[in-house]
Amino acid sequence: MxxxxxxxxxxxxxxxxxxxxxxxxxxxxxxxxxxPQPTPTGAEGADAGVVAAAPADAGTAPVAAPTPGDGSGTAVAANDAPALPERKVDLARQEVHYSFSSDGAGLTAAVLQGTKMREQQELSIAQGFQKLIGKEIPPAPQMNVAQPVPGQPLPMSISILGSSPLPADTRYAVTEGAGGNANGITFTGRRGPWEVVKTYQWPNEGFELTYSIQVRNTSGQPQNGELQVHYSRAVDPNFEHAPSFFGGVGNLSRSACFVNDSLQKMSPGEDPPDAEDSKGQVHFFGIDQQYFVSALYPLEGPRAGHCTFTATPTARQVTASFPLSVAAGETVTLRFGGYLGPKDPDLLAVVPGPGLRQAAGLGEAAFHPRLEDTVDFGIxxxxxxxxxxxxxxxxxxxxxxxxxxxxxxxxxxxxxxxxxxxxxxxxxxxxxxxxxxxxxxxxxxxxxxxxxxxxxxxxxxxxxxxxxxxxxxxxxxxxxxxxxxxxxxxxxxxxxxxxxxxxxxxxxxxxxxxxxxxxxxxxxxxxxxxxxxxxxxxxxxxxxxxxxxxxxxxxxxxxxxxxxxxxxxxxxxxxxxxxxxxxxxxxxxxxxxxxxxxxxxxxxx
Incomplete structure (x- = not known):
């Protein structure tokens, strides 16, 4: 393709x-x-940009390396203490309400805020006439661009393939206010030879974020494998439908990945893009819908890798895989920018925006991932x-x-x-x-x-x-x-x-x-x-x-x-x-x- x-x-x-x-x-x-089934609306009542309070027993104690031979995939607390409990973290911002789980350190929700940030609702004829005469009809749910797919890795979770695998559902310890920034969260997890530190940070406003992944090899041997970054979205078929000649133009979301100079996409019922077409310099990847997009992109510029796609009537998934080679005691860092919001050409044209460039220490000549290409006017x-x-x-x-x-x-x-x-x-x-x-x-x-x-x-x-x-x-x-x-x-x-x-x-x-x-x-x-x-x-x-x-x-x-x-x-x-x-x-x-x-x-x- x-x-x-x-x-x-x-x-x-x-x-x-x-x-x-x-x-x-x-x-x-x-x-x-x-x-319709309504979508989760994220944290309510919290002040924008403030992390919601966590349970008292969740803790943020340091995490030690797991006991040798431990195959549970769960980080173990210091001194071989019992495994950490799962922890939920909510961050209510003005533009997006984010929810995270320490199981995978990924998103469980990213609910866009505002009157236009809603699913496209189909009304019956009766509801249409009721609306016409001024009767109030319940609005469509807010757009959730990170609805988890049951049984699949959380959006923005990672896994490592190779002789020493790291599963996507590894449990992490949580530290709020990463780097002294109230708009930051850090997750730390360990499994086998790997110590992974994932940091999310947000500029003061907007739909953008930075996502840093630090992978440290704690063993005495070099480790090789493939780092996979997952993004998925569960879909309610009540709010999306396929196009047909007399049945409507359709608004199906698609798994998407911009590789080399081509935007590869997959909708339900379509064959996945050819493996060769999905391999090369990855510019960005995520889920592309009619008026909204959720995408991650390498901050330092296109990165060699490949993408795999899945699209079913109830789920869209894309996984970007990058080669990973870490010497003994070495730490490898991958930094991504993210945009989870509307396909507004004025916003997409300046990604990464000034706030994110400043937060990430990028100059004016920062890599632009061309997210505006998702607004497709065709010929x-x-x-x-x-x-x-x-x-x-x-x-x-x-x-x-x-x-x-x-x-x-x-x-x-x-x-x-x-x-x-x-x-x-x-x-x-x-x-x-x-x-x-x-x-x-x-x-x-x-x-x-x-x-x-x-x-x-x-x-x-x-x-x-x-x-x-x-x-x-x-x-x-x-x-x-x-x-x-x-x-x-x-x-x-x-x-x-x-x-x-x-x-x-x-x-x-x-x-x-x-x-x-x-x-x-x-x-x-x-x-x-x-x-x-x-x-x-x-x-x-x-x-x-x-x-x-x-x-x-x-x-x-x-x-x-x-x-x-x-x-x-x-x-x-x-x-x-x-x-x-x-x-x-x-x-x-x-x-x-x-x-x-x-x-x-x-x-x-």
Whole structure:
């Protein structure tokens, strides 16, 4: 898998492109040739940045090397005291509430805080209408980006493979306030020849952290093996679903690892990336979801290793493995940066941020892991970024993303106005040729090839482009697909409503289905206003066939896309009315120039 683009995102784009292309082809063909489960919320009530109090018997006593032959995988207290009890540690920060377990010294939860930091909730039709009339519906749970997978290593736990293995569930002693920093935790564990010290530290704010792993060989012999860093996330299928043509665009999370110059991903039902493609310089690894990402990356730059992936309907896992060679008495240190938060391009573009660089002692030229590559616009990246820039501008003026989408539609409509005028002129000219085309069809009723040749000759003599009427639709299709892609990847618009309870999330389907149904009605009106260039039976098919296809396709697609196309149709109705009045009064201008009076409702200036 050398393609850095997301298979899921590309599949969604292809489905929308196929739907629009089929509708376009059908139009041209008929016209011219036929004629919950809640997630843990982490620590509550604690002050941000303060470690919650631990049980009195948990202790932080120093840990001595285990008794020879001890195979339990549990650190043993000094003087062969009984094994340490498991200890839970909570750290409630403003952006994320973290929970750790001393069994593996890994995360048991990383719950993002804030109104937008939630799972994407699917409402029933009844709940959608209840929301529409203002009834309170329980919100989706906060996004937990480190939900442990039962029976599997905790997120951020480590293991060592080789002749002297270290299991991922090794029990560690805990020291809070690592290095005198209230925002730090240190875990110390020993097993066989290994002494492992793991330190987590956070800058004063943000979604980033540093993760230092010190591995010391306490034996008198050199030790070789492979250090594995695990990251996993349990998934509730109620909040994630696979994409399908009429069933929605999907929001499955994926196991991810950026190796060499390629972002490797795996979703449920997919084959894992090739071993060779997953081997090389590891830039970052973690779990990539539609609007959130949890990733670790080597602070000093890409590190030689390889990644292994697992993706089931209820779990995503990725393990990054790095060669480990430690001489007798030597200590090897691996330092990672971490980002557990939203896929906000402005935040991802500066990882590691100033706070983390300062905490980790990094300079301005610190390694940048390119986490922004997880925001995948595919082949539509250029158009997506232009559309998002325009929408962000209008959102800055209005404070509402729905209004921003409407104003974007107006801008695109104005830009395409000259082309729309030429299109209507072309359709009017083709309409005037209808009687002669009917004569050709009757004359060559038994010879379709000769029919087409004669009709094309007629177009050439009249200097008419038969596809001119389809050009505005053809130009709009890339805009629709790019807007769809932007909505499915832009955290800025994620969870944003239109007005109050109306269409509660513009990046998700309209649960009431009112918007796509209104879109279908507006398309019927638009089709009826088009110049009829076919017989009555064919015109009837096209008047109803195209709107039904669009409506059925968009029922499960983002409400923001339906809002754009609906607004576009309303503007088209007004535009066609004004252009028709102009053409009736003035006739087509030579060269197809756009009349300046159109914007004024057809009156001369």
């Amino acid at each position: 050398n393609d850095p683009l997301s298979p899921q995102s590309n599949d969604s784009q292809k489905r929308l492109l196929v739907a629009l292309a089929l509708s376009f082809v059908a139009t041209a063909f008929y016209t011219f040739f036929l004629a 539509w990246a250029v158009i997506c970024k232009v559309l998002l820039a325009v929408m962000k501008f209008f959102h800055g003026l209005t404070g509402n993303w729905g209004v921003a989408i409407i104003l974007l539609t107006v801008v695109v409509k104005m830009v395409l106005l000259p082309l729309t005028y030429r299109s209507m002129v072309s359709m009017e000219q083709v309409k005037k040729l209808q009687p002669r085309m009917e004569e050709i069809k009757k004359k060559h009723a038994d010879n379709r090839e000769q029919q087409n040749l004669e009709i094309m000759k007629l177009y050439q003599e009249a200097k008419v482009n038969p596809l001119g009427g389809c050009l505005p639709l053809l130009i709009q299709m890339p805009v629709w697909i790019a807007l769809f892609t932007a909505l499915r990847n832009s955290f800025d618009i994620y969870g944003e409503p239109f007005f109050g309870p109306i269409w509660r999330d513009l990046t998700y389907k309209d649960p009431t289905y009112l918007l796509p149904l209104a879109l279908g009605v507006s398309m019927v009106i638009t089709q009826k206003m088009q110049p009829q260039m076919m017989d009555a039976a064919q015109a009837k098919i096209m008047t109803w066939f195209l709107p039904i296809v669009f409506t059925a396709t968009l029922l499960q697609y983002p409400a923001g896309l339906s809002l754009y196309i609906f607004t576009n149709n309303i503007l088209s109705i007004a535009q066609q009315y004004g252009l028709r009045k102009w053409l009736d009064r003035n006739g087509p201008q030579k060269g197809g120039g756009t009349p300046a009076v159109v914007a004024a409702g057809g009156r001369r200036k």
